[in-house]
Structures are given as C-alpha cells and as structure tokens.
Amino acid sequence: xxxxxxxxxxxxxxxxxxxxxxxxxxxxxxxxxxxxxxxxxxxxxxxxxxxxxxxxxxxxxxxxxxxxxxxxxxxxxxxxxxxxxxxxxxxxxxxxxxxxxxxxxxxxxxxxxxxxxxxxxxxxxxxxxxxxxxxxxxxxxxxxxxxxxxxxxxxxxxxxxxxxxxxxxxxxxxxxxxxxxxxxxxxxxxxxxxxxxxxxxxxxxxxxxxxxxxxxxxxxxxxxxxxxxxxxxxxxxxxxxxxxxxxxxxxxxxxxxxxxxxxxxxxxxxxxxxxxxxxxxxxxxxxxxxxxxxxxxxxxxxxxxxxxxxx
Ligand SMILES: NC(=O)c1ccc[n+]([C@@H]2O[C@H](COP(=O)([O-])OP(=O)(O)OC[C@H]3O[C@@H](n4cnc5c(N)ncnc54)[C@H](O)[C@@H]3O)[C@@H](O)[C@H]2O)c1
Numbered sequence: 001x002x003x004x005x006x007x008x009x010x011x012x013x014x015x016x017x018x019x020x021x022x023x024x025x026x027x028x029x030x031x032x033x034x035x036x037x038x039x040x041x042x043x044x045x046x047x048x049x050x051x052x053x054x055x056x057x058x059x060x061x062x063x064x065x066x067x068x069x070x071x072x073x074x075x076x077x078x079x080x081x082x083x084x085x086x087x088x089x090x091x092x093x094x095x096x097x098x099x100x101x102x103x104x105x106x107x108x109x110x111x112x113x114x115x116x117x118x119x120x121x122x123x124x125x126x127x128x129x130x131x132x133x134x135x136x137x138x139x140x141x142x143x144x145x146x147x148x149x150x151x152x153x154x155x156x157x158x159x160x161x162x163x164x165x166x167x168x169x170x171x172x173x174x175x176x177x178x179x180x181x182x183x184x185x186x187x188x189x190x191x192x193x194x195x196x197x198x199x200x201x202x203x204x205x206x207x208x209x210x211x212x213x214x215x216x217x218x219x220x221x222x223x224x225x226x227x228x229x230x231x232x233x234x235x236x237x238x239x240x241x242x243x244x245x246x247x248x249x250x251x252x253x254x255x256x257x258x259x260x261x262x263x264x265x266x267x268x269x270x271x272x273x274x275x276x277x278x279x280x281x282x283x284x285x286x287x288x289x290x291x292x293x294x295x296x297x298x299x300x301x302x303x304x305x306x307x308x309x310x311x
Contacts, residue, residue: 001056002026002240005067005109007101008077009038009060011222012117014045016074016229021045021056025237029067030060031101032077038062064104070112072236073105075128078118080223091301092308094118095127099309102128113274114139115235116250117228121174122263123301125250129263130311136252137274143174144248144265145231146224150211151180154204158196161187168192170208171248171265171281172294178265179290180205184281235270242272251275259295262302 004020006013009032017028028045032038038060045058059066067073078094081087098118105112114132116125116139125141132139147170156163165188172179182201185192192201207214215224238245249268253259256278257266267279283291 002072003029003070004072004074004236005029005031005070005105005112006074006076007031007067007105008075008118009034009041010076011225012229012232013074013076014041015225016076016232017041017045017058019230019233020236021049021054021058022052023233023237024054024056025233025240026071027057028059029070030058031062031064031067031105032060033062035062064108067105068108070105070109072115072239073102073109073112074115074117074232074236075101075105075124076117076229076232077101078124088304088308091120091123091304094120094124095305095309098124098127099131099311102132106132106134112138113239115232116141117232119174120301122250122265122298123305125263126252126302127305127309127311129252136254137276139252140235140268140270140275141174141250141263141265142228142231142235143178143250144170144267145234146228147174147178147180147208147211147265148248149227149231151185151204151208154207155185155187155192155196158200158204159187169248169267171267172291173265173298174250175294175297176209177290177294177297178209179287179294180208181281181287183284183287238270239272239274244269244271244276246270246279249275251278253278256280257291257295262295262299264295264298 004026009030030038042060129139151168152166168185169181269277
C-alpha cells in the first residue's frame with residue numbers, strides 16, 4: 001500500500017484522509033500539534049474501515065517519525081485569520097507552520113511529492129519549494145482544481161447538465177483575481193459562451209471568484225473543506241497512478257507564461273513524477289490582462305513573504 005501523510009488534521013486534512021481511506025488509495029498518517037485530536041480522528045477512521053471493507057491503515061500522531069517513507073505529503077496545517085490579525089501576521093504564522101511541516105516531513109520522506117493547501121496558497125507552495133530546495137516537480141499547490149470545480153458546479157446548477165459533461169478552467173492565483181477562462185470552458189464540447197447568455201456566464205464567473213467567501217459566510221466559523229480536500233485527493237490519485245492528468249494547479253513558473261520565480265495557477269500534467277509538465281494555453285488580450293493582474297497580486301504576497309522569512 002502507498003503511504004500519504006497529511007500535516008494538519010483539521011477540517012481539510014481529516015476530510016482528505018476520509019476520502020483517501022474510503023478509496024483505499026493509501027495508508028494514512030495524520031499529524032497535528034494538538035495532542036490527542038489526530039490520534040482520535042485516526043482511530044475513529046480506522047474503526048470505519050471494517051464497515052466499508054477497506055484495508056487502508058489510518059493513524060493520527062503528534063510525531064513526524066510516523067510519516068517515514070511517505071510517497072505523498074499533503075500540507076494543510078495552518079491558522080485562519082483572526083479578528084485584528086493583519087495579512088502579514090497570518091503570512092508569518094502560516095509560513096512558520098508550513099516551513100516546519102515541510103522540513104520535518106522531508107527528513108523522514110526524502111522522496112515524497114508535496115501537495116500544499118495552506119493559504120495564502122501560491123505563496124505557501126513557493127515557501128515549501130524554497131525551504132525544502134526540492135525540484136519544482138515535487139512541490140505542487142492545490143487551488144485550480146477547486147476553483148474550476150466550483151465553476152463546474154455552478155454551470156451544472158444553471159443548466160441541469162451532468163457535472164461530467166462540464167469542463168471549466170480557472171487559472172491564476174488563488175484569490176479574488178483568479179482567472180476563469182470562459183473561452184476554454186465547454187459543455188460536452190459546446191463552448192460555454194454559446195451555451196449560456198453573457199449575463200448568466202458573468203454571474204457564474206463572479207460567484208466562482210467569490211466561491212470561498214460564500215462558504216465562509218454560510219459556515220460562520222471555518223472555511224470550505226469537502227471540495228478542497230477532494231481536490232487534494234484527485235492530485236494524489238493522479239500521482240500515485242501515474243495518470244498524466246491535466247488539471248490546473250499552482251506550479252513554479254520558470255519563464256512559462258512570461259512569469260519567473262513564483263507559484264501560479266496553470267494547467268499542469270500530474271503523474272508519477274509529480275508536476276511533470278506545464279501546459280501552455282494561448283490567451284487573447286482580455287485573458288492576458290486578467291492573468292497579469294492576478295500574477296501581480298500573487299507576486300506582492302511572495303515579496304511580503306521574502307521580507308518576513310529568510311530561506
Ligand atoms: N488552497 C485551497 O484551495 C484551500 C481550501 C481550503 C482551505 N485552505 C487552507 O488550508 C488550511 C487548513 O484549513 P482547515 O479548514 O483544515 O483549517 P483547520 O483550522 O480546520 O485545520 C488546521 C489544522 O492545522 C493544525 N496546525 C496548526 N499548527 C500546526 C503545526 N505547527 N503543525 C501541525 N499542525 C498544525 C491545527 O491544529 C488544525 O488542526 C488553511 O490555511 C486554509 O485557509 C486552502
């Protein structure tokens with residue numbers, strides 16, 4: 001059985017473990033700083049396995065030694081922004097948490113591929129790569145699968161067509177400036193722009209951009225976790241099964257799309273080697289403007305990180 005370690009056994013981390021165990025994709029180790037909580041969640045999940053007939057072993061721990069020889073490490077550890085906390089304070093706190101998680105797991109799993117979920121996503125993926133000094137193929141950020149899935153869900157709600165027929169591509173940074181590509185999106189090959197009126201499409205694009213906030217407002221405490229964790233599962237499965245799956249993820253840019261030394265949401269091919277290729281789309285002028293605006297916003301957070309953390 002493959003092994004996946006998930007750092008941060010909160011809502012996204014434990015839900016990812018739940019989906020992964022249910023699919024019998026790997027043995028799972030949940031790591032958290034809170035004493036007892038990961039152990040309790042791990043044991044509870046392990047006790048569910050006989051009922052569904054899966055032999056995935058699930059454990060929770062506070063000790064990184066248990067993560068030894070993981071094929072994949074998923075980092076979801078972090079804190080949410082609290083009232084009175086500045087963006088820079090959040091950045092500093094999560095950078096310390098993610099940096100430590102990445103280095104500790106790397107010690108025990110030198111060959112692992114890292115999937116990062118903690119926000120601010122693009123910058124935490126950048127930090128993970130810089131701290132671990134791993135090649136870019138082995139550090140991938142999750143954002144685009146989730147943002148695209150939200151858009152697909154909204155199109156399905158509007159049209160009544162199966163989600164399986166709906167293909168949407170949301171690129172760019174994981175924030176309000178994300179780039180939903182309506183020109184490249186389609187329903188069973190029919191361009192979305194032909195299927196839906198401009199008004200309806202614009203409403204879907206706006207709702208997608210604010211998709212995370214919509215859930216935060218409804219939940220009151222915490223943020224989305226079912227769809228984000230499922231996006232991590234799709235990435236892990238594509239890597240473990242060497243699927244060569246093309247999905248939008250945050251990847252390290254080394255000249256692609258005219259961007260350098262930053263993480264950004266682009267279509268990538270996921271396989272056994274991790275992020276095996278960046279796929280280049282042709283953009284029209286409008287898309288180029290949206291892309292540049294989003295890149296500037298991500299770059300700003302990267303710069304803030306560099307002023308706070310030395311790597
Ligand atoms: N990229 C995305 O699309 C996306 C989507 C959803 C959530 N997120 C982000 O993922 C992160 C986790 O979200 P969540 O809903 O699971 O939050 P959560 O608060 O439920 O879980 C976070 C967990 O991290 C743990 N933690 C804190 N410091 C730690 C440390 N040093 N070592 C190990 N564990 C530590 C906490 O104890 C907690 O259990 C947040 O940063 C959130 O913004 C990103």
